[in-house]
Amino acid sequence: MNILVTGGSGQLSSYLFEELASKHEAWGVDLREPVFESARGRVTIADILDPEAMREVCKGADAVVHTAAQVSVQRSTEDPAFDVETNVLGTVRVLKAARDAGASKFVMISSAAAYGNPRHVPVDEDHPAEPLSIYGSSKLSAEHFTQAFGSSYGMKWAVIRPFNFYSPRADPKSPYSGVITKFTQNAASGIPLRIEGDGSQTRDFLHAADVARLVRLVVESDRDGMVLNGGSGQATSILDLANVVKKVSPREVTIEHVAPRTADIKHSVARVERAREMVGFTTRISLEEGLKAFFRNGD
Ligand SMILES: NC(=O)c1ccc[n+]([C@@H]2O[C@H](COP(=O)([O-])OP(=O)(O)OC[C@H]3O[C@@H](n4cnc5c(N)ncnc54)[C@H](O)[C@@H]3O)[C@@H](O)[C@H]2O)c1
Numbered sequence: 001m002n003i004l005v006t007g008g009s010g011q012l013s014s015y016l017f018e019e020l021a022s023k024h025e026a027w028g029v030d031l032r033e034p035v036f037e038s039a040r041g042r043v044t045i046a047d048i049l050d051p052e053a054m055r056e057v058c059k060g061a062d063a064v065v066h067t068a069a070q071v072s073v074q075r076s077t078e079d080p081a082f083d084v085e086t087n088v089l090g091t092v093r094v095l096k097a098a099r100d101a102g103a104s105k106f107v108m109i110s111s112a113a114a115y116g117n118p119r120h121v122p123v124d125e126d127h128p129a130e131p132l133s134i135y136g137s138s139k140l141s142a143e144h145f146t147q148a149f150g151s152s153y154g155m156k157w158a159v160i161r162p163f164n165f166y167s168p169r170a171d172p173k174s175p176y177s178g179v180i181t182k183f184t185q186n187a188a189s190g191i192p193l194r195i196e197g198d199g200s201q202t203r204d205f206l207h208a209a210d211v212a213r214l215v216r217l218v219v220e221s222d223r224d225g226m227v228l229n230g231g232s233g234q235a236t237s238i239l240d241l242a243n244v245v246k247k248v249s250p251r252e253v254t255i256e257h258v259a260p261r262t263a264d265i266k267h268s269v270a271r272v273e274r275a276r277e278m279v280g281f282t283t284r285i286s287l288e289e290g291l292k293a294f295f296r297n298g299d
Helices: 011-020 051-058 075-079 079-101 134-153 178-188 208-220 239-246 273-278 287-295
Strands: 002-006 027-028 041-045 064-066 104-111 157-160 164-166 193-196 205-207 226-230 255-258
Touching: 011 027, 011 208, 027 051, 027 079, 051 079, 064 079, 064 208, 075 079, 079 104, 079 134, 079 287, 104 134, 104 208, 134 157, 157 205, 157 208, 157 273, 164 178, 164 255, 178 193, 178 239, 193 239, 205 208, 205 273, 205 287, 208 226, 208 273, 226 273, 239 255
Parallel strands: 002 027, 002 064, 027 041, 064 104, 104 157, 157 226, 164 205, 193 255
Antiparallel strands: none
């Protein structure tokens, strides 16, 4: 298949290009030049909001995987209009260009943020979508437009809602980096790991390479209209996470507790049966194995 990947210079896309390389022809579009080897030479520099540029990059695509996004919850709170512009209008621009180019499949990379505060765990895909953040709302809205383009124009679609994914390729300089990036960076620099509150809050961590494999399985599937969680199905407390980092770090690691975050989600873990039943996805990289890679050179 010929596959366009938006956000082609990002963390997830770098693994996706590796996943797709043996069987498919893939290229990307992004605002910035790629730094990862797998994406080099494949990415056109353009804004997904630019209809003309999107028309060009979509030419010849059988499928479009839409990963480009404003990815920070914090930034979405500070600048909601920017978040909506990128995540909603940007998605609509990509959907329109994909449809006009005759693409037969659209895969929207959404987020578990679309669920909001879980009413129950594990969170299955039929759990109510009640986003708490502007980011979660824009992702949910982008899902709805994806579905609407599917029913209006007959383009097959799928939505993936990843929980917390991580890899050494996440940008450590970003103020929005996730807890794993922060913990591993601190551990490598001899700075204490700071746990907000008692660390009993749980999350579902999945390696970005596993998410990329799920995306490939979804792209290759003939099913239409799938909504799938991207998770490991394992609830890991932040304290347990800190202890795994401590275990695999070559340097001495200390852990300290700081004030809890206000209105933080207490427990979040994905129910993952649907992805296994529909596309045969299971996790391959354990948390410990995934974390060890942060302390090796390269990844
Ligand atoms: N990292 C996580 O834990 C997580 C969890 C759930 C969902 N997601 C979603 O997964 C997707 C990929 O995440 P990632 O961690 O690889 O993010 P990333 O920031 O590494 O990649 C996103 C890419 O999109 C590009 N982009 C942003 N705005 C653009 C625009 N207007 N035009 C063109 N390109 C633009 C960025 O330059 C970046 O390279 C995102 O949609 C994100 O919301 C991430």
